[in-house]
Amino acid sequence: MFALFLVSVVAEERRPVRWGILGTGSIASDFGRVLTSMRGDAEVVAVGSRSGDRAAAFAAELGLVGACAHGSYEALVADPAVDVVYVATPSTRHVSDSLLCLRAGKAVLCEKSMAPTAAEAAEVLALARERGLFFLHGVWSRFFPAMRALRELLSSGAIGDVTSAHVSFCQNDGAGSCSALAETGVYCAQFLSWVFGGEEAAVVGAVTERDRGSGHDTHVDATLRCAGGGVGSFECSLRHASPREAIICGSRGVVRVPYPFWCPTQLLVQPMGGAASQAFGAESETSFPLPDGPRGPFHFVHSEGLAYEAAAVHAALRAGRLEVAEFGSEECLRVMKLLDAVARFGAR
Amino acid sequence: MFALFLVSVVAEERRPVRWGILGTGSIASDFGRVLTSMRGDAEVVAVGSRSGDRAAAFAAELGLVGACAHGSYEALVADPAVDVVYVATPSTRHVSDSLLCLRAGKAVLCEKSMAPTAAEAAEVLALARERGLFFLHGVWSRFFPAMRALRELLSSGAIGDVTSAHVSFCQNDGAGSCSALAETGVYCAQFLSWVFGGEEAAVVGAVTERDRGSGHDTHVDATLRCAGGGVGSFECSLRHASPREAIICGSRGVVRVPYPFWCPTQLLVQPMGGAASQAFGAESETSFPLPDGPRGPFHFVHSEGLAYEAAAVHAALRAGRLEVAEFGSEECLRVMKLLDAVARFGAR
Missing domain, CATH: 3.40.50.720 (NAD(P)-binding Rossmann-like Domain)
Known part of the structure; x- marks a missing residue:
């Protein structure tokens, strides 16, 4: 005490x-x-x-x-x-x-x-x-204002029913010294959990590449199915590049969280619909400026x-x-267990 | 004869x-x-x-x-x-x-x-x-000049080794009357086959939603592993929206084929690399104008x-x-068999 x-x-x-x-x-x-x-x-x-x-x-x-x-x-x-x-x-x-x-x-x-x-x-x-x-x-x-705004946006029905979300966080910075799932996959998994409101998720598919020397996973693709039916997929890697953005698909539109999605300052919303969805609205952008107090030089983005x-x-x-x-302990464990489940699936 | x-x-x-x-x-x-x-x-x-x-x-x-x-x-x-x-x-x-x-x-x-x-x-x-x-x-x-240019770009090593590709083709135009895999998934599958040079691919994960009345698949997420190790994923749906673009990830950069990826007129290439990939180059765009002979009004894009x-x-x-x-008969059958395999996997 x-x-x-x-x-x-x-x-x-x-x-x-x-x-x-x-x-x-x-x-x-x-x-x-x-x-x-x-x-x-x-x-x-x-x-x-x-x-x-x-x-x-x-x-x-x-x-x-x-x-x-x-x-x-x-x-x-x-x-x-x-x-x-x-x-x-x-x-x-x-x-x-x-x-x-x-x-x-x-x-x-x-x-x-x-x-x-x-x-x-x-x-x-x-x-x-x-x-x-x-x-x-x-x-x-989890502490970026854009994340709370994203949750509110999805809850408001701005893109209708949320049906799927896709995240990538791959960077080629010399794989092998650590696990892609732990280094960048954790950001993907927490993002998907956020989008689907912390629903339990099952792994329905995963592919894993490992570094031969260390045994660490260096590239993982995973697909999850949430309890409510939503589908989430992510790709993480330490051996190749990716857009490092998140896409959330709904029945009436799409939200894009552009690079760097894990420390987001921008949400892009695009309504889509109509016959063969040939017609869709313009993308609208909301920005969330970074706090202006902190001064670098910084090593990492945002x-x-x-x-x-x-x-x-x-x-x-x-x-x-x-x-x-x-990001309480329950949610923290949920995300960690999800990564475990992906790792187990990939090891099959 | x-x-x-x-x-x-x-x-x-x-x-x-x-x-x-x-x-x-x-x-x-x-x-x-x-x-x-x-x-x-x-x-x-x-x-x-x-x-x-x-x-x-x-x-x-x-x-x-x-x-x-x-x-x-x-x-x-x-x-x-x-x-x-x-x-x-x-x-x-x-x-x-x-x-x-x-x-x-x-x-x-x-x-x-x-x-x-x-x-x-x-x-x-x-x-x-x-x-x-x-x-x-x-x-x-397959006949769009951008597709041939894409193949040449990938073969030239512009983004290093191609490690994964991700395609989405979802549109909310009243699902149930037909199969998402057949209507839009075929574009995704042929695209992935093109990126990976027609390599045989195995389905490693798939989720399928079906229309209760017709039994048609209305939303499918699938992950494929190509013979050479490349990973491909796609999402197709007739009940929700998506960016309808393709992303190709390589060891040294990313190619984006923006909407509408299935009849492409644009390739965006972004080099990425360096420690924690914090530094990456500007996106360069190549455009392939549509033929200027044909005159609409047209019902579909491009x-x-x-x-x-x-x-x-x-x-x-x-x-x-x-x-x-x-798009010869061998490649046509390869794509059709891939869709069959995804459907079978999703039905498990």
Whole structure:
């Protein structure tokens, strides 16, 4: 209950949430820069790396004045000044590093993918719950205003009944070091779950390519059937390119979420209908500008939008909540189980 | 050998190919207008309908001066002035009407889908071969210059190794009267076969919705794995909308064939690569204008492009060939068998 105490301190003192950043890679840098733009809400009080020099260099590069540079992950999680740890280590370490943080009584925002399997994700989520600690699997997509707008758009019947959705997230950045399902497939699966309102989904087809050396999946195509009848398909890959957009088909039109669909700032809606659908309306566009506070240089596209996720963490910590509505533990597990099911199907 | 005699007459006399049009619906009208624009190459000498009045009205509307209006299909196929019949009746009649024409010694261009099953398609193709008659399943896509350019583009390695392709052809025009696989799925299947150079493909997943009354499939999602490892997926439906475009993914980029992909006039190529593919090049567009001879009003999009298909028929007849390279009987059967396999998979 130590953590709940911390949470309540954050809430009562109306002070910035004090972050520790675990890892000093590209995404740690982007998230750190975003946090520094949220002065008053957030403060980066510590950086942890397996090298103290690297932690110090990272803090210096980001201008994290007063942040403590820890030369081990253990030292960071033991730092009493830290309310919440951002786990930004390589994804193969996410389970052990999340457990390390939770055991030390720290709230956690863990970069995706939080775990290679649903069972390991469940273990992390269970420990957080047991310890009364906040935990969030950092599927930042869920916090973009365009995602809520998309749900409202679909619910409003703008494209009639939603019948299918198709997502691709493939990038050729040297496959083999990690799993496409875990790296980019997780974004596809969470997107489809969002479109179909968290309905249970069964895998009806999947193809998997694996890296011969590592055994990691490098290219996966999957088709899902949701409980309500909707069809979802996605393709993820670390060995080829794709448009990295999402298409949602309805009885009366189509919504396109263009690149980069996983951190969206644009929705395109096109009504379609009529005999042989030869006539259809013009595409209408709604834009959702990124927050203008955060300043790069950033390593990844739309990293400014990490501020949405950070704000959700801040709000939860201040309210003493252990999870967020946008991506709670139940939904997190549903997505992880779906990826497991795709992996099993592809292995047949 | 009567037909070969006719073919040789066409070749030797260097006269227009004499068409009979069977059926008076929307596509018959579009094709008829295109043929009238090809004066010197083509002449519509007869129209056949179950009603003589309707045949006459059709001929009058299209300004088919001198065309004979037949009040039965039997009369049209018996007309000695006709070299080749364009079968444009409702698709449920295509097998019986094609057989009728072939038995009467006529060359045939049959609108898609030529048959509900591969077995029935094989029966038609076998009769054409047996009688030494030209037969073409009217998958007009194959004759668009953009299709040949696409093949050359992929072969040139413009997007590296081709790893997957995704096609959608869904339109909400009142499902139930016919099969989505036969009506629009055939365009998807032939496109994927084109992209993967006619490789054999296995169905690895499919979902099928059926109309309760008619039993026709109204929405099908299918994933295929080609012999060379490429993955193809398509969605066809007669009950909802879709972008109706094709996406081809490669190791170094993406080709988009925008709406209407089945009668394409545009190729968009985007190179992609680099770490986490955060950097990628601008999309470059190549356009292939439609032939400017044909004049509407047309019922369907890009019907001007039916002239490409007609020209291929003319060339084959003049050369005494019984099929065309762009969509020969072997490839036709491969596509039909693929659709059969998808239907079987979806019925499991």
